[in-house]
Amino acid sequence: MTTAFNEHDPFDGARTYDPADSVADTEVDATLASPSHHVDGIPEQGQLELEERYALRRVAGLSTELEDITEVEYRSLRLERVVLIGVWSSGTQLDADNSLIELKQLAETAGALVLDGLTQRRSKPDPATYVGSGKAAELRDIVESSGADTVICDGELTPGQLRQLEEVVKVKVIDRTALILDIFAQHARSREGKAQVELAQLTYLLPRLRGWGESLSRQAGGRAGGGNGGVGLRGPGETKIETDRRRINSKMAKLRRQLAQMATSREVKRDQRRTRQVPAVAIAGYTNAGKSSLLNRLTGAGVLVENALFATLDPTVRQARTPDGRAFTLSDTVGFVRHLPHQLVEAFRSTLEEVADADLILHVVDGSHPDPEQQLAAVRTVFAEIGAQDVPELIVINKTDAADPIVLKQLRTRVPGAVEVSARTGAGVGELVRAISEALPTLEREVRVLVPYDRGDLVSRVYEEGRILHEEYTGEGTALHAMVPDVLANLLEGFATAETR
Ligand SMILES: Nc1nc2c(ncn2[C@@H]2O[C@H](COP(=O)(O)OP(=O)(O)OP(=O)(O)O)[C@@H](O)[C@H]2O)c(=O)[nH]1
Numbered sequence: 074m075t076t077a078f079n080e081h082d083p084f085d086g087a088r089t090y091d092p093a094d095s096v097a098d099t100e101v102d103a104t105l106a107s108p109s110h111h112v113d114g115i116p117e118q119g120q121l122e123l124e125e126r127y128a129l130r131r132v133a134g135l136s137t138e139l140e141d142i143t144e145v146e147y148r149s150l151r152l153e154r155v156v157l158i159g160v161w162s163s164g165t166q167l168d169a170d171n172s173l174i175e176l177k178q179l180a181e182t183a184g185a186l187v188l189d190g191l192t193q194r195r196s197k198p199d200p201a202t203y204v205g206s207g208k209a210a211e212l213r214d215i216v217e218s219s220g221a222d223t224v225i226c227d228g229e230l231t232p233g234q235l236r237q238l239e240e241v242v243k244v245k246v247i248d249r250t251a252l253i254l255d256i257f258a259q260h261a262r263s264r265e266g267k268a269q270v271e272l273a274q275l276t277y278l279l280p281r282l283r284g285w286g287e288s289l290s291r292q293a294g295g296r297a298g299g300g301n302g303g304v305g306l307r308g309p310g311e312t313k314i315e316t317d318r319r320r321i322n323s324k325m326a327k328l329r330r331q332l333a334q335m336a337t338s339r340e341v342k343r344d345q346r347r348t349r350q351v352p353a354v355a356i357a358g359y360t361n362a363g364k365s366s367l368l369n370r371l372t373g374a375g376v377l378v379e380n381a382l383f384a385t386l387d388p389t390v391r392q393a394r395t396p397d398g399r400a401f402t403l404s405d406t407v408g409f410v411r412h413l414p415h416q417l418v419e420a421f422r423s424t425l426e427e428v429a430d431a432d433l434i435l436h437v438v439d440g441s442h443p444d445p446e447q448q449l450a451a452v453r454t455v456f457a458e459i460g461a462q463d464v465p466e467l468i469v470i471n472k473t474d475a476a477d478p479i480v481l482k483q484l485r486t487r488v489p490g491a492v493e494v495s496a497r498t499g500a501g502v503g504e505l506v507r508a509i510s511e512a513l514p515t516l517e518r519e520v521r522v523l524v525p526y527d528r529g530d531l532v533s534r535v536y537e538e539g540r541i542l543h544e545e546y547t548g549e550g551t552a553l554h555a556m557v558p559d560v561l562a563n564l565l566e567g568f569a570t571a572e573t574r
């Protein structure tokens with residue numbers, strides 16, 4: 074890569090930050106000695122080049138592969154042309170690359186064309202411009218020469234960082250959180266899903282309002298932030314930003330009310346299932362792990378399967394039966410991702426409660442991914458956030474048909490008891506069904522009863538809801554030895570024969 078801090082660079086050496094300009098500036102760490110900071114002092118060109126080369130690394134093979142040229146033209150009409158940038162502050166280089174590859178998948182899922190991807194090794198993101206200011210200027214050159222119109226950063230940036238980086242690179246800058254929110258917005262179908270996404274977007278937007286645009290709004294934001302109210306800004310002098318803020322707040326309140334209502338109707342359905350004592354199994358896991366494919370394989374549900382992240386946003390619930398005939402429900406859920414924006418976790422809380430409320434979680438992981446363990450860990454973090462950490466978990470390693478045998482072998486020792494399947498070929502699915510059956514709580518009780526002939530209703534219920542192990546017609550009534558749900562067992566208690574008392 075060429076470094077190009079040249080004479081035409083209007084920012085080079087002259088770049089200053091106005092301390093009143095940004096929230097981020099209050100967090101500037103004076104001891105942060107990244108090589109990039111030398112740029113402001115105009116170091117020697119040769120030394121600079123070496124440092125730059127070391128620090129800003131292009132991730133190979135990251136640009137979107139296009140099938141043919143017409144696709145390029147078609148896309149350029151409606152899609153954004155993006156450059157990705159990530160700050161790599163911990164973990165190995167492979168981790169950093171994997172993270173940027175995932176960012177690429179996210180960007181493409183959102184409909185963007187990825188032109189380039191770069192990472193910078195740095196002890197932590199620059200408080201002002203995310204990447205160091207020197208790297209930011211270099212990034213601007215890449216943006217310029219590639220004709221990109223958007224930069225996507227692999228993290229959540231402060232409003233100040235977004236704005237200051239934007240000032241350097243001269244194109245729109247968005248962060249990973251905004252990107253994920255955008256994908257969710259594009260994929261939401263149901264009324265509830267749409268409301269949840271909108272609430273999350275507004276939550277994200279609210280603190281960022283002042284980062285946008287003119288000095289007036291910035292000023293208003295700054296003063297309000299200083300605790301000194303909007304003196305002189307209210308009434309006739311009220312700024313647009315305050316009106317916007319108020320509008321957003323009331324819209325959010327309205328969405329919360331609507332969501333609460335929708336959650337109630339779902340709660341009712343869940344209660345119905347509970348009183349019928351049908352155990353609930355939730356399929357959860359990292360996005361694109363093959364959760365919907367597995368639901369289809371297990372129940373023939375015909376749920377949307379797509380090689381895209383976050384294809385499923387609305388939970389689907391299906392009925393299923395264990396090989397020995399016990400009914401249970403199986404639900405597909407929204408996929409998780411590393412650093413799932415907390416605004417989304419909050420907004421989707423009621424949907425995610427399906428997982429927390431389940432009797433068993435099928436935790437699906439993509440065995441063909443280079444680092445499935447990291448995905449397992451990321452998903453468990455979300456489980457903890459939604460209070461699902463105590464639900465029994467059955468790990469399902471999917472895509473074994475495409476998985477690297479070495480990764481699989483490693484995974485086997487690290488996650489004992491996992492079931493290996495391929496939703497695509499059907500391999501291992503029989504074993505999975507047996508494992509589900511074993512792991513499901515037996516809400517059944519064994520009963521030995523003698524039911525008088527005038528209580529044929531109870532006998533029919535045993536036929537419908539339970540499993541009969543032995544039946545005999547005696548002088549006094551029907552003698553049954555059966556496995557029945559708890560509720561029915563209670564009704565039959567009065568007819569128990571001596572053996573079960
Ligand atoms: N090779 C292979 N591909 C699979 C398998 N299962 C699913 N896939 C593919 O993986 C991609 C994602 O599958 P989905 O079932 O949509 O995954 P998901 O977990 O529901 O994804 P989201 O809803 O987006 O979170 C699709 O392209 C599937 O065809 C498998 O066993 N083997």
Ligand SMILES: [Mg+2]
Nearest residue numbers: 364365384385
């Ligand atoms: Mg899905």
